[in-house]
Amino acid sequence: MKMDNIVCRESYSSRSRPLRYLGRSDGSIEISSDRGGNRAFVSLAQMFRTVFLPQGYPESVSEDYLEYQIWDTIQAFCSSITGTLATQAMLKGVGVGDSTATAAAATITWLLKDGTGMCGRILFAWYQGSSLDCDAKRWRLFADILNDAAICIELVSPLFPKYFTAIACISGVCKSIVGVAGGATRAALTMHQARRENMADVSAKDGSQETLVNLAALLVGLVLTPMVAGNPTLTWSLFFLFTFLHLYSNYRAVTCVVMETLNQARLHIISQEYLSSVDGHIISPAAANAQEPVVWKLYRPLKVNLGAQFGQLVKSLPDMEKCLHSNRSQKFLAGLSRKTGSINVVLHRDCTADDVIKACFQAEVMQHAQKHAWTESRRSDPIGVKPVFYQEIRELLAKGSRMTPDDCWEAGQALQPDQRQPLPSIHR
Incomplete structure (x- = not known):
């Protein structure tokens, strides 16, 4: 009897169940599935991957996706539990169960709370909106810390009934800021995780995961609510327990992310390591991310x-001549302000990504000089840049770096055309 021949093996992704196309002796083709283990368990696992993981997982997402989502799931669960405790406290503070409370007073309090929150959302987006994706990890952790602070404020609100409205408004402002910072940074992290132009799918599946977690937390909350009612000791014990788990899981989540793009913090870490090493060592993105601070x-x-204003760098025509001479013919001007202790970098409106790299690296050279207490009276050979450093930094930049906010100033007339000369020499 002639055996069936396998004419093709097919799989949707590396973790999907492979299909085999078998050539039969009668000339027909039969489709067979390679099932391993318990069939019901395999089908359940396959359904879970299809519903809650992005299409093409794991090839369609970043390598840190799974670890981040695990910690993000834990923090979402803890946040939902503490949110349930806070909701109970807020309802008590607004007058639920109090025969003297009126619906009108409760409505006014809630409207004031929502109104101040909306104002806070607008002001925070105006003040920090352009920097949220530059430091996504730090702002993500900040949002969760502020969320825990808002929940703590809501828990203490029933203890101060005379000031309940003011406390509720403060909590509303905090939670509005959390919404802006959390949403914006989540978008930046989704962009990092999506590797096949599948941001929508990654974001949608993240929403499905969060919904499932919130549903589980809701069921747990139904059990906990009767237990904590009238028991402040248990309420605060659960709050501190889940808040600790929430902050720890958030810290682990943001520190496991390996961003492969540049911001000013990661460029500073890479540049200082390069300038400090004898052999011009360039650290990997994972090492740079490990050193990037996420709290402070x-x-x-x-x-x-x-992206400084031209007037911050140049105060007179002699100052302008010195800047043009020291920066040669680059499409940027960089100078040190001893009064403010800052390096001001003015960018030309036609500057390219390469010019931004040069400007940032020149600023890092000045940082390195300041750190090692260089003075103008001591001189040495000019600092050179190996082509491999420039090439690797350019590759990182091409992946979508955010080293400068969108609202930077751009000079239009003062700078000379770029002639692709090397970086200005820095002497000591």
Whole structure:
């Protein structure tokens, strides 16, 4: 009897169930599935991947996707539980269960809370909107810390009935800021995770995962609510427990993300390592991300004002001549302001990504000089840049870096045409 021959094997992704096309002796083709283990379990796992994971997982997402989503799931669950505790406290504070409370007073309180929250959302988006995707990890953690603070404020609100409206408004502002910062940074992280132009799919599946987690937290909340009613000790114990888990899981989530694009913090880390090493060592994106601070802003001896106003750098015509001479014919001007302790970088309106790299690296050289206490009276050979450094930085930049906010100033007339000369020499 002639055996069936396998004419083709097919799989949807590396973790999908492969299909086999068998050539039969009668000339027909039969489709067979390679099933391993328990058939019901395999079908359930396949359904879970289809419903909750992006199409083509894991090839269609970044390598850190699974670890990040696990920690993000834990933090979402903890946040939902503490949110349930806060909701109970807010309802008590607004007058639920109090025979003297009126529906009109509760409505006014809620309207004031929502109104102040809307104002806070607008002001925060205006003040920090352009920097949220530059430092997505730090702002993501900030949003979750502020969310826990808002929940804590809501829990204490019933203890101060005379000031309940003011406390509710403060909580509303905090949660509005959380909504702006969390939503904007989530979009930046989704862009990082999507590797096949599938941002919509990654975002939609993230929403499905969060909905499932919130549903599970809702069921747990139904059990906890009768237990914590009238028991402040248990309420605060659960709050501190889940808040600790929430903050820890958020910290693990943002620190496991390996962004392959550049912002000023990661460029500073890479450049300083390159300038400090004897052999011009260039650290990997994973190493740079591991050193990137996610709680506090990166400390630098000199503040880099990338996209500065022309008037911040040049105060007189002699100053302008010095800047043009020291920067030669680049499409940017860079100078140190000793009064403000900052490096001001003016960008030409026609500057390219390469010009931004040069401007940022020149600022980092000045940072390095300040760190090692260089002075103008001591001189050495000019600092050179190896082609491999420039090439690797350009590749990272091409992936979609955000080293400068959108609202930077651009000079139009003062700078000379770019002649592709090397970086200005920095002497000591």
